[in-house]
Amino acid sequence: MGKTLLCACEDVSLEEVRRAFAAGHRDLESVKRYTGFGTGPCQGKSCLALVARELLRLGATPGEIAPFTSRPPGQPTPLAALAALDPATLPAGHQGVPPEAPPRRPGPGALPPLPERADVVIIGGGILGLSLAYELARRGRRDVLVLDQAYLNAGASGRNGGGVRAQWSTSDMVTLALRSLALCRRFAVDLGINVWFRPGGYLFLAPDGAQVARLERNAELHARHGMRTRLLSPEQALEVVPHLDPSRFVAASWNPDDGVVFPWPFLWGYATQAEAMGVKVRTFSRVTGLRRSGDRLTHVETDRGAVACQLVVNAAGAWSKQVAALAGVATPNRPTRHEILVGEPLEPFLDPLVSLLGTGLYFSQSQRGELVGGMGDPDEPEGIVLGSSLRFLARFARASTRLMPRLGGVKVVRQWAGCYDVTPDNNPILGPAGYANFHQLHGFVGHGFMMAPAMAELYADWLTGRGKHELFDRFSLARFARPGAAVGEDFIIG
């Protein structure tokens, strides 16, 4: 049978757009994330109007079909051209950064109502909130409500690099990541959705002796966990990634079992399966207050009404500090913008995700062939800002083409940004804070995506009486008030 294509770049058909609408996705940002339309090289120039027309025909309101945020650089641009720009001449921070378009709430009557009460209310429908809802439901605790102020994938969970690695520097992180990797491999089977898992490994490059010492320490730890991490000379690293410039690093660490995924389907998978077990996921429902009585929270207030509850989980990612403040709880998180880009789809040329230690630079090739890369900026100030900068393009282009000159020919198709949710010790904040029934599940910096599947299992075990992992005490908010209790995690990228 023939199909009517609306988005030729991403092969999105009329039927898929209709299915998205039938599943409740009415605004263009949601439909874009649900179907992938508009994310290819033409960036919606040929399909936006067609999709908008179909949504209107199906019953969407004019407000819902406001165009999605356009992503620079506007037309595919080679990294070599961007590398000719001097980042030092481009403004750092948020100066001149255009704001992201606000989420468009569906018209009146289009959203299912909020329940009057729920046993557990999870604030934040990112990967941490949704994976916890799913794991709670699997364990029988199904009267769970997930609230998100926007569409699914609006937060960092829909904006990240999809890297999943077990190469960490502490036993806890290695254990969690190994479990997450195992769950990622099974995700398609268990949750019925393709997440484009590509087990190409991670290759960490050490530019100096201090970084080599870190890699050596880590490799010993990994061996104790049965991992296949190997330390490589630059020549050996070239056998894994042939086009690297070997003068840019002195040693490397490679675990072939790390990998990358496509983040969006994880959220659809967790949300769909959780809802099938009775969980309610309500988007465009912003939490505005937390009502208290004695040492307990009693209601979550939203811009769509209040919900009575037994337990509240703050899984609001970069917004978690704001959400905690609604209950008068102060947390030390710092939301910080991180930028990322995607290139045109190419033949496979890069197996592992490559990261040059000490610079924040990383890049990988997705299962679909696109180069995906980012680079942290030490001059980035605190703040929830989601706009994109030319400075990032210039910094990434310079650093990546120096490390791998062949990348100069790769054309950048889109750039965007999300926020890391940074804590003083780069570890999450977990467990109750301020109120016995106000749980925290945030502060995952630049690695929350890969930790979520395993963390959700542990958290759900605890909340359903199956035992409390000692991480929940170690990573409580109270640690920041105890001298020496906050031991930093330093093997982070970005």
Ligand SMILES: Cc1cc2nc3c(=O)[nH]c(=O)nc-3n(C[C@H](O)[C@H](O)[C@H](O)COP(=O)(O)OP(=O)(O)OC[C@H]3O[C@@H](n4cnc5c(N)ncnc54)[C@H](O)[C@@H]3O)c2cc1C
């Ligand atoms: C550029 C970039 C690259 C990254 N790369 C990786 C990587 O390769 N691997 C990895 O593991 N991690 C990576 N990360 C980090 C990872 O994306 C995050 O740690 C993770 O997604 C956090 O998930 P979350 O559910 O806590 O937050 P989010 O996904 O941000 O979800 C929080 C949700 O809360 C909602 N919310 C906020 N306030 C309210 C409110 N008042 N009421 C209702 N809802 C509210 C938001 O709309 C949002 O949807 C990266 C992050 C960025 C930005």
